[in-house]
Amino acid sequence: MTLPAEPPLPDPPRYGHAPGAWPLVGHLPRLVLRPLHFLDSLPGHGDVVRVRMGTRTVHVVSHPALVRRVFTDRRTFDRSGVLYEKVRALLGNGLATCPNAEHRAQRLALQPAFHPSLLDRYTAVMAAETRALTARWRPGAVVDVTEEAFRLTTAVAVRALFSAGITPHAAEELREALEVLLRGLYTRVVAPAVDRIPSPARRRYRGALARWRTGVAALVAAYRAGGTDHGDALSLLLGVRDEHGRGLSDAELGDQAATLVLAGAETTSSVVAWALRLLADHPDAAARLRGELDAVLAGRPVTPADLPRLPYTADVVRETLRLYPPAWAITRTTIRGTELAGTPLPPGSIVICCLYLLHRRRELFPEPALFAPDRWASGGVPRxxxxxxxxxxxxxxxxxxxxxxxxxxxxxxxxxxxxxxVTRRPPRPVPRLVLSPGPQPMRLTARTPGAATPVDPGPGARGV
Structure with a gap:
C-alpha cells in the first residue's frame, strides 16, 4: 500500500454546516456522548464545518493545507479564548497552554528537559516502570488496559520529573487527582456552565484540583529548599535562567510541571491503550509484531538500546497515532479578521484543527479506517x-x-x-481533551517468546 506523494485535495476547500443542532445546546450532546461518531459525519459537509457548542460557534478544520496554516500563522490564530482559559485553570500558564506571545520563551525554558542527551535516562525509567507494572500481572486475570496504561505513563512522568523526594503514596495521589481532572476538564471546555452547578462531580473535580496544586507546590518547594541537582527534569528547570538571569518562579515551575506530567502521561497512555486493542483485533499484525520482538529480544526484557531494531513496533505506534491521535482536536482563536475556505471569520472566532479527521482523509491514506502498519514502510507520507x-x-x-x-x-x-x-464490543472513547478509549477489560495470557499464541480475531479484524 503506497501513499501518494502529492495527494489530490479539494481545491478550493469547502465550507459547510453540521446539521442537527439542538436549541440552546447545539451539537453538545453529540460531542459529549458520541464524539467520534459525530466527527466522522463532518467530512460529508465540508473541509471546514461550522459546529455549535452551546451558544458558541466553532469551525472544525480537517483540510491539510488549512490545518498547517492555522498552526503556523501565529499572528492570526492564537492559543486564547474561553476554551484555553478552562484548560489553564488546570494546567496553569505552561508551555501547552500559554498564548503565542509567551510560547517561545517558555519553550526555551523547557527545552533542556527534553534534550536528546537525556532520552537514555528517561527510557531507562520507562523500561523499569513497565517491568514493574507487568510483574504484578497474573495469567488468567482481567485488567483494564486503559487504566493500566495510564498508571504506567503517569508513574514514568512523575519519576522523570521528580526522581527524588516523592514517595509512592504521593505519586499515587497525584495520579488519582490527575485522572479526576482529566475526566472533568473536557466537559468544562465544551460546556463551561457545568462548573456553576453544585453536584458531587463538581466537588470531586475541585477537590482533585486542590490536591494536585498542593502536591506539586510541595514538591517544587522541597526541591528548591534542598538545592541538590537530582538529574531530573525539575532539577533542570530549577537551573533555567532567562537573558536577565532570572529563574522560574514557584508558580511557573508548577505550571511547567503540570504540562510535563500531562504530556508524559495522558497522551502516551492513550496510544498504548489503543495499540493494545488494535493488536487484539488484528491477529495478523499482532503475530508479525511478536515475531519481530522474539527475533530481536530472544526472550530477554526490552531495553532502550533495542528501539532502532524494532521498525515494525514503531510502525504500529505510528499507525495508532494516525487512527487515534491523542491531541485529536487542537483549538485556536482568531485575533484578527481572516477567512477559511472562502468564509470570513471575525476576530474571536474559534477554530478547531481536527487531527482525527485529517489522518482519515481518503486522499491522504488509502483505506483510511483500516489498521495497516505496513503503510509506513511502503511509501512516504504526504506533506x-x-x-x-x-x-x-x-x-x-x-x-x-x-x-x-x-x-x-x-x-x-x-x-x-x-x-x-473480555467483550466483543468496540471501545467507546471517554470524552477528554485527549482521545482516550474508555474502560477496556482484557484477559491476560502469558506467552513464551517464540511460541505461537492463539488469538481471537475479535470484531475489528477488518478495520476500526
Missing part, C-alpha cells in the same frame, strides 16, 4: 498528512519522549503477554 504532535513553532516538545515510551511499553507488554478483550 501535512500526519501531524499527531502538531507542526511549526508549536510542535510538541516531548514528541521523541512520548514515541519512545509508547514503543517500549508496547514491546515489553506484547513480548510477554497476550491480551484478549
Amino acid at each position: 501535512d498528512a500526519w501531524l499527531p504532535f502538531g507542526t511549526g513553532a508549536g510542535k510538541c516538545v516531548g514528541d521523541a519522549f512520548g514515541t519512545a515510551e509508547a514503543t517500549l511499553a508496547l514491546a515489553a507488554i506484547t513480548s510477554r503477554w497476550t491480551l484478549t478483550p
Whole structure:
C-alpha cells in the first residue's frame, strides 16, 4: 500500500454546516456522548464545518493545507479564548497552554528537559516502570488496559520529573487527582456552565484540583529548599535562567510541571491503550509484531538500546497515532479578521484543527479506517498528512519522549503477554481533551517468546 506523494485535495476547500443542532445546546450532546461518531459525519459537509457548542460557534478544520496554516500563522490564530482559559485553570500558564506571545520563551525554558542527551535516562525509567507494572500481572486475570496504561505513563512522568523526594503514596495521589481532572476538564471546555452547578462531580473535580496544586507546590518547594541537582527534569528547570538571569518562579515551575506530567502521561497512555486493542483485533499484525520482538529480544526484557531494531513496533505506534491521535482536536482563536475556505471569520472566532479527521482523509491514506502498519514502510507520507504532535513553532516538545515510551511499553507488554478483550464490543472513547478509549477489560495470557499464541480475531479484524 503506497501513499501518494502529492495527494489530490479539494481545491478550493469547502465550507459547510453540521446539521442537527439542538436549541440552546447545539451539537453538545453529540460531542459529549458520541464524539467520534459525530466527527466522522463532518467530512460529508465540508473541509471546514461550522459546529455549535452551546451558544458558541466553532469551525472544525480537517483540510491539510488549512490545518498547517492555522498552526503556523501565529499572528492570526492564537492559543486564547474561553476554551484555553478552562484548560489553564488546570494546567496553569505552561508551555501547552500559554498564548503565542509567551510560547517561545517558555519553550526555551523547557527545552533542556527534553534534550536528546537525556532520552537514555528517561527510557531507562520507562523500561523499569513497565517491568514493574507487568510483574504484578497474573495469567488468567482481567485488567483494564486503559487504566493500566495510564498508571504506567503517569508513574514514568512523575519519576522523570521528580526522581527524588516523592514517595509512592504521593505519586499515587497525584495520579488519582490527575485522572479526576482529566475526566472533568473536557466537559468544562465544551460546556463551561457545568462548573456553576453544585453536584458531587463538581466537588470531586475541585477537590482533585486542590490536591494536585498542593502536591506539586510541595514538591517544587522541597526541591528548591534542598538545592541538590537530582538529574531530573525539575532539577533542570530549577537551573533555567532567562537573558536577565532570572529563574522560574514557584508558580511557573508548577505550571511547567503540570504540562510535563500531562504530556508524559495522558497522551502516551492513550496510544498504548489503543495499540493494545488494535493488536487484539488484528491477529495478523499482532503475530508479525511478536515475531519481530522474539527475533530481536530472544526472550530477554526490552531495553532502550533495542528501539532502532524494532521498525515494525514503531510502525504500529505510528499507525495508532494516525487512527487515534491523542491531541485529536487542537483549538485556536482568531485575533484578527481572516477567512477559511472562502468564509470570513471575525476576530474571536474559534477554530478547531481536527487531527482525527485529517489522518482519515481518503486522499491522504488509502483505506483510511483500516489498521495497516505496513503503510509506513511502503511509501512516504504526504506533506501535512500526519501531524499527531502538531507542526511549526508549536510542535510538541516531548514528541521523541512520548514515541519512545509508547514503543517500549508496547514491546515489553506484547513480548510477554497476550491480551484478549473480555467483550466483543468496540471501545467507546471517554470524552477528554485527549482521545482516550474508555474502560477496556482484557484477559491476560502469558506467552513464551517464540511460541505461537492463539488469538481471537475479535470484531475489528477488518478495520476500526
